[in-house]
Every structure is written in C-alpha cells, then in structure tokens.
Amino acid sequence: MGIRIHDVAARAGVSVATASRALSGQRGVRAENREKVLLAARELDYEPNSLAAALRSRTTHTVGMLVPRISNPFFATLVEAVENRLQLGRRSLLLTSSHYDPEAEQSQVRALLDRRVDALVMIPCHRERSIEVMTTAAARVPVVQLDLRVNGFAGTWVGVDGEAGIAAVVHHLAGRGVTRTAFVGAEPTDSSSQERLDAYRRLAGGSVLLGDFSRDWGKEAAGRLLEAGSLPEGIVCGNDTIALGMLAELARRGVRVPEDVRVTGFDDIPYAELGQPSLTTVRQPQEQMAAEAVRVLAARLAGEEAPAQRIAISPSLVVRASG
C-alpha cells in the first residue's frame, strides 16, 4: 500500500514512536525532531491511516448523527450546523436516517456504534418508542438529543422552548385583536408536536386539528376549517410546512390572508419568507442549537462529568405579512 508511519520515521531518522508523537502534535518531542518528521511526512505525502489509530487509541474522532429524514429542510439545516461545528473540532460526521421508523432507528444506531463513533447526536423519531435506542446508545457513548426528546429518558437534550414559541405567537395575535383561533398541528408522536399542542391548549384553547407535519395536511386542514363553517380569526400552525400548505390552499379558495384570517407557522424554514404572503413564524436558532449540542458532547469527550441537562433555547418571533 501507501506510505506508513514507519517510512516517515525512517526518513526523519527517528523511531516510529517519536514520529507518532510529532505527527499527533504531542509535546515531549525536541523541536528539531518534530520538524524533521513533519518534513518527511510532507515529502512522502504521508496519509495517516486513521483506522489503525482509532483501533489502538479507541477514539475515531467521528460523531454519529441520526435524523428522521435528511431532506426535511429543518433537519437538513441542523445537520449542516452540526457538521460545521464538528469540522471546527476536526471530527467527522457519520450521518444516517430513521425514516421515522423506530426499528430502522435501532438498527442504524447499532451500525453507528459498530463503527465506534465517539458520540451521538440524535433526533429521536418517536416520543416513546425511541426510548430503547436512546438507553442502549447512552450506555455506550455520550449522547445528546437534539430538537426532539424522548419521554422518560433522562439524557441531555438541546432544543427550543416550544411553549415560549407558542406563547409568543398567541400573544402577538392577541395584540392584533385576534382571540378566536384554531390550532393545526401534528399528532403528538414526537416531543415537539406534544409540547406545542399542550402549550396551545393551555394558552389559547380553540379548536384543534391534528395530522402530520406535511404540506398536504396543511391543505387538507384548510379545507376542513372552511367546510366547518365559520373560519377562526387566526390559525396557529404546528410548523411552517403545514402553514405553507395552509396558505396555498386558502389562496386557491380565495380566502385572503391576513385580512380574512391570520396564519402563523413554526420553525422559520428558508421558504417561510417566500410564502404568499410571507409567513409570520417562530424562528428556531438552529446554529445555536447545533453549537450547543456539539459543545456538550465535546465536553463529555474531554472527560468532563456533567449531569443530564435540558438546554432550552428561547426562540424568537418573526413577524411577516401572514400574521
């Protein structure tokens, strides 16, 4: 095969141990020798075999990430932010998706563990059924739950304060004189939908329609609200995807937004701004969430002992035309 550390050491005229130390930037190597090693490595175009290093040192400098669906723009943004943060720490990202299937989730996590990831960033797909994966994973490596959270699992979670987000929306609508509202969300199979739904019920309490986090459901719900007779003054959607579907269908049926009804979303995905009208929504600070998640893991990997925490970042309301 290619060049091995042995060759580099030979060329530099030192032992492999010294070469290894120099290459990995440890101190305890005479400056002169370090230079010689680095030079030899460059001259030989040495490519370290990180597999061998990982096998011996028991660290892969790789973090696994599991998301329900990569193409969901909200998750994709989170993946990007996590990857960016990992790059800064010279770690790599092993990415996999569960497709919202707890069984697949289990086997994907298993594959990540077989690959000896140092840590795991997980967006668990199910509020309850993901508990087993989380538990077995957390028994092996540091794990942080991102965005979504598993009921009854006592591990660190980093996400947004959903209740605060809904509160901001309700408050904002109230400030515009809107009191009669409806909530169009998703069946609470994950912690976000649960939290938003609970918050809405506690803070506003109009009628509630539950489906899934999809545009199609947003459209369907629009139809149902219209067919039910009197439209509410405000429609609080569980996320932006639903809200965009809602907006499209309302427009198609000639309902004016915000004149006839105000509509709000949640997440502030990139296309929220492009809705017609542009969407008033709750912004999740994804960069910050990802940074926090990676920071927590890095600290744990650096040997820091820390109890499980709930890191709830406050979202901000983005007021645009729709609400």
Added chain:
Amino acid sequence: MGIRIHDVAARAGVSVATASRALSGQRGVRAENREKVLLAARELDYEPNSLAAALRSRTTHTVGMLVPRISNPFFATLVEAVENRLQLGRRSLLLTSSHYDPEAEQSQVRALLDRRVDALVMIPCHRERSIEVMTTAAARVPVVQLDLRVNGFAGTWVGVDGEAGIAAVVHHLAGRGVTRTAFVGAEPTDSSSQERLDAYRRLAGGSVLLGDFSRDWGKEAAGRLLEAGSLPEGIVCGNDTIALGMLAELARRGVRVPEDVRVTGFDDIPYAELGQPSLTTVRQPQEQMAAEAVRVLAARLAGEEAPAQRIAISPSLVVRASG
C-alpha cells in the same frame, strides 16, 4: 472492553477463524457450526468492531460524500437519496461539505480518505478549481461526480441533461406564444449553471442576467428587469430558488404571473409547488441520480472494470401555474 469475537468463538466451541467466517456470512462453514456461532453472538450481545475488521480487510463499508452545502434542499434531497441507497447495501455515509470553497473541499476530501472510505460521491463546488481534488481522490478510490461536473476531468458523472431541460422549457413557452424571454441564472462557476446558460443562449437567446443561485438574486433580478423598462414575456430562471425569489418580488411589485409574465424554474425542489403561483419547472429525478451513482460505485467496488461514463438522465417538465 466489550465482547470480542474470541469470546463468541469460545462459547460456540469453535476457533475464531470459524466464528469470523460464520459471522461474515461466508460459506464454507458447516451449518451446525454457523448456528452455534450466531447463537453465541446473540446471547453475548456481541458488537463487532468494524474498525478492526476494516483495518485488516481494507474495506470500511463506508462511502464519503462531499456537497457544497447540506442545507440546500436540492443537495439535501440528493444526500438523503444516496444515504438510502447505501443503507440498502449496508454501507454508511460519511458526509461533509465544502461551503463552495475549493480549499476546504480539498481538506475535507483528504479527511475522508484518511478515514479510508471505500468510495466517494462528489458534488464538486467549482467547474475548474475542483479538478485537483477530483484527480487525487480518483487516484485512490472509485469516485463519481454527482449533479455537478469538473471541466477536463475524465471521471464518471451522473446527472441530468441540462440542455434537454432548458429545451423543454423554451419549447413549452413557445407553445404558449412566448418568444421574447430573458434568462436569470448564476455565474457559470459550476457545470450546471454553465450548461443551462449555454443551452439558453443556443435555444432562445434573450437577455441574460447572471448572479448566484439564491432567492436574493432572484429578487434583485426582478427589480432589474422591471427597471429596464419592457418586461419580457417569459423569464427562464436557472433554478427554483432564483425563481421563487423572482416570484416573491414580482408579486410585491404588483406584476401578475402568468398574466403579465411567465416564470419558470429548474430542479423542482419541494417548495416549487408552494410558490404563489405554483412554479412551472424542470424536475430532476434525484432518486434515480443517487441510485445510479451508488450503483456505479458498488459495481466498481465489486471489481467491475468500467471506463468513465457520462450518465445523463433526462429531466421532465412539470407544468404548474407560473408558466
């Protein structure tokens, strides 16, 4: 640490060699022994160390993927499709992004190679400046270029036939009586923008505005076209993101689409349908592209010799309200 293959072999009453063969599903093991090994592995909850296996066997069952930007919904969809295909073949995905920076691209690919990926799926960020990465990468492992392609690099590419896509759009517009058009695209720093621009010039030849593949540019271009005086009858956008920005800005300025001007996109990202009006665009069959890319790599890994190919999949026109 945990259970090693040694323990499994001992429990099954066979040698580690036999255990290894049974676990990896090789034939040449007596059925009875295979059962015993599998049973022992299950009972002990054996987790194979794929690092050690990879070091010895020189295969990681891991594929690296490099994209310019993960959060771009078009690339995210591609990433998802590639990951799905890899899962089917029990391979993992090591994902990284270049942020459209050829230097970062270089170092990211290097990191992937250090991790001994079996193969690489690359969306090179630059039409010309990415040639060096591609060459060095291709010298080490099978590589396929996905979507974008590097000038003068003779490696396999899987993508869409951009010219055919533009032709479909131009033809469609012509069928609606639209002859005076403009093209709003991106500076041709990558092969797609180049190809679409060239195709437009060859097939239609109205005025051309070049920026980048962003909503903001779409908005700005809308302004420029309006300020230039007479609006064309049709605006062919280089991708959907530009088109959505265009649509938003035209609406803001009171220009009606498609009555006053027809607008088309390219890619058919998920939100194309949600534009107001919904966007007529060219659909890229991303599932198929990803499947093809992974298929090509798998074949190469299986030892199949094949010359570099250009696999151009025909896109389809999706006619919606805007055009």
Added chain:
DNA sequence: CTGAAAGCGCTAACAC
C-alpha cells in the same frame, strides 16, 4: 471444513 498464526498500521506502556 477447520484451526493456528501472522499481521493490518498505529499508539501507549514502559524502559532507558
């Protein structure tokens, strides 16, 4: 069909 033994390329103990 099975087992013994030799490494894959590196890092970490342990001596010096």
Added chain:
DNA sequence: GTGTTAGCGCTTTCAG
C-alpha cells in the same frame, strides 16, 4: 526526550 515492544480486534493465508 527517545526507542522498543506489545498489542487494539479482526480477517486471512496456510496447513491440515
């Protein structure tokens, strides 16, 4: 500071 040596846990000859 530096070198020697012993593995990390697995797969793969090579004999039998």
